[in-house]
Amino acid sequence: GENVEQHPSTLSVQEGDSAVIKCTYSDSASNYFPWYKQELGKRPQLIIDIRSNVGEKKDQRIAVTLNKTAKHFSLHITETQPEDSAVYFCAASRGTNAGKSTFGDGTTLTVKP
């Protein structure tokens, strides 16, 4: 089955700096890669996703890049703010009907004011 590895497990940055979280996956048939943000005590929520026919996607301060050959994808957050502090999860899934997602172990991001 699919295996997703996520690094680092914790990340601390100063407000205004950039943050990068990286994930690798093992199943070459995976073609959908979402990123979820989970604030303390809340549910995980989608912040950005990318499909395998795209190399990069941006949404304001957030971007995701995908390298299909190397089987890795990354989340980039620029101009970090204290409200970006949360646990971030990457995931990978195939484009089948159920499309079960395999998650990374999560990265706890702390943005220091």
Next chain:
Amino acid sequence: DVKVTQSSRYLVKRTGEKVFLECVQDMDHENMFWYRQDPGLGLRLIYFSYDVKMKEKGDIPEGYSVSREKKERFSLILESASTNQTSMYLCASRPTGAGSPLHFGNGTRLTVT
């Protein structure tokens, strides 16, 4: 907006009890999932269902079963609760089709004593 509702936010049960965790979604999604979340281990898939009365094992199904009698409702059952099943349980749903994100419930924090 998709709403996924888990019946209990907190639950305390005794070892050996039969436990039911209920999840209801209001967006007519075909696919529903139960994940378990533990610190440092990410989200691990217990069971999923792609249609009424259909179920598939995830990565950690041992000690659990599920029921999906109606499209909107997906129940997780702990036949005989054990202390190592103390965890946060997250229900999620998604529509059929490639590349759609999961919509999560708020989670049930289960403690087995």
